[in-house]
Amino acid sequence: VRILGARGEVIGIDPSAGMLASAARGLGIGLMRGRAEALPFADASFDFLAFGFALRHVEDMQAAFGEFRRVLRPGGRLLALEITRPEGRIAQRLLRAYMHGVVPLLSRLVARHRDTPHLYRYYWETIESCVAPASVLAALESSGFRRAGRHVELGIFSEYCATA
16 A cells, blocks of 8 residues: 555455454455455456465465456566475474474463464464465466566565566
8 A cells, every 4th residue: 555655556355254354453455355266356457466375275276376367467466475384304393393382382472362372283284285386386377477486585485476
């Protein structure tokens, strides 16, 4: 919103009414309920689409990328952020120990809900079952995206970029 100013519009979409209600409290943008696999927008509606840390929750990645491509204008950009499983065995074990031990312990100290530590354990399970980066890149390309690429930070934060 700060980058676009009066020149554009930012719209958030999520399948969860609860997540939308939480977002409505502080974002000040238009929000819609919907799924990545069936976006409620006309063809070529957007110049930029950002998808953050939800790819592992999408039922059909190929359908989602097809929808992303459909709603982007020619030359539009896609940015998909995702946590991916570390490549090395030692890094995987360290992250798993951190997510199963340290994070739940810290969340127990600061969380308002008793179930929060359990949710962080689930979070590791979603990381462990992430789609392999090569599969993500192949799906982007087969959906018609050009210049699909991946940048990684700290061995687990993947940034997938592609052009419609």
